Amino acid sequence: MKAIVDCNNFYCSCERLFQPRLEGRPVVVLSNNDGCVISRSDEAKKLGIDMGVPLFEVRSLLHAQQVAVFSSNYALYGDCSWRVMQVLREILGKERVEVYSVDEAFLELDELGREQLEKLALSIRNQVEQWTGIRVSVGVGPTKTLAKLANRLAKKNKTATNCVVVLSTDSEIEEALRCTAVADLWGIGGRYGKQLRERWGIYDGWQLAKVSETFATKYLGGVVGTRLVRELKGIPSREMEDERTRKKMIATTRMFGRKVYELQEIREAIASYTARAAEKLRRQFSAAGYLSVFIISHAPGQRHGMAYDNHCILDKPSSDSSVLIRAALKLVNAIFKPGLVYKKAGVVLGDIVPAAARQGSLFDTNNTNDNLPLMLAIDNINFSCPPAHQPQHDSILRFAAAGTNRGWKMKQEFRSPRYTTKWREMPRAR
């Protein structure tokens, strides 16, 4: 049997952890640049604040209802996530835990009886809450997709279910599928949902579980759809995956805090995003062989601007910020067009390989020329020291190319302290 543990309103719960006075009050967390709402407490959901709604549309409602508003604080959420996952690993053993996202993990459970499964799920839920302060929901089923469905039902009705739902008998599964709209299934998004309804008259999960594999292959994206339908029928087709700690692609992209016109500012932004991406790369002991940059211009009155991108293959894979920044700046120079207004830029690293197994370049006489020790020293210092009195900066040691004014930086007006990851921002007890 498979289970999925999912943290309730994760980002909001993290904020509340350090401000218990917010318990029972509506809370929301905003996306980067304070653009839209990406996490809501139950109280905020009840006020009718939708997921993903732009801040400006609900500003007065938030104010009138005295909703506590936070900018996103990824240092805090990442650390809380790690704590939750550690508890799961302690309970089940780390081979049985697959971290799926910042707030979700799949668990491999034994084939126990129904009551025992429910007891186990409940005890996991309680243990996590007791040790981390984060409330979670647990869904259990014969496949990952059905576990997801169980979890959804658990969250939908927290009081009745105690945040735990087990789907183990055929009739339980049938009933759950019947009461779930097809687009609410894991793996069916808006596009397929619409097609299934309008073209095939398939509205709920039970109908979809009945289609043939040929149908799924043909109309739901090939093997992806086939796997999904098999999972609904109770045949495990998405096995537990090895913790793939190494990402295959690393991106740092941001909206600017204001309109940007000058190449110099774009270069600063690209340099600082590249430095950030390189940091992520080094954290997983990798090097990248491919680098791409893009900038997006602002078309007045339109939702989407025009994208300009450029990429290169590096002579040899690298995780050296200065090497990557140099390459990125060269790329951005080639695509910048004066006279446009820019609103966003980004850097993507690809062709990622383990740093230890890099293929050297045939023409490179100096293979040890990477500044890895220097880079690691920089990472260490940046991790432990906050940038004192310089709110426009995230780190104390930076590359000159990233600039000093940084007027383009994203807005973060409501960020809480990084309680658990920066010494100077630790909570104080009187």
Added chain:
DNA sequence: TCTGGGGTCCTAGGACCC
């Protein structure tokens, strides 16, 4: 006026090879 950021997997189609 103001709408995020970071990932994965898969398919189709073109270029190229023998």
Added chain:
DNA sequence: TCTGGGGTCCTAGGACCC
């Protein structure tokens, strides 16, 4: 009018996820 058959690799783009 008729014009081989199979591979592989790469890229772009679609769809989905949190």
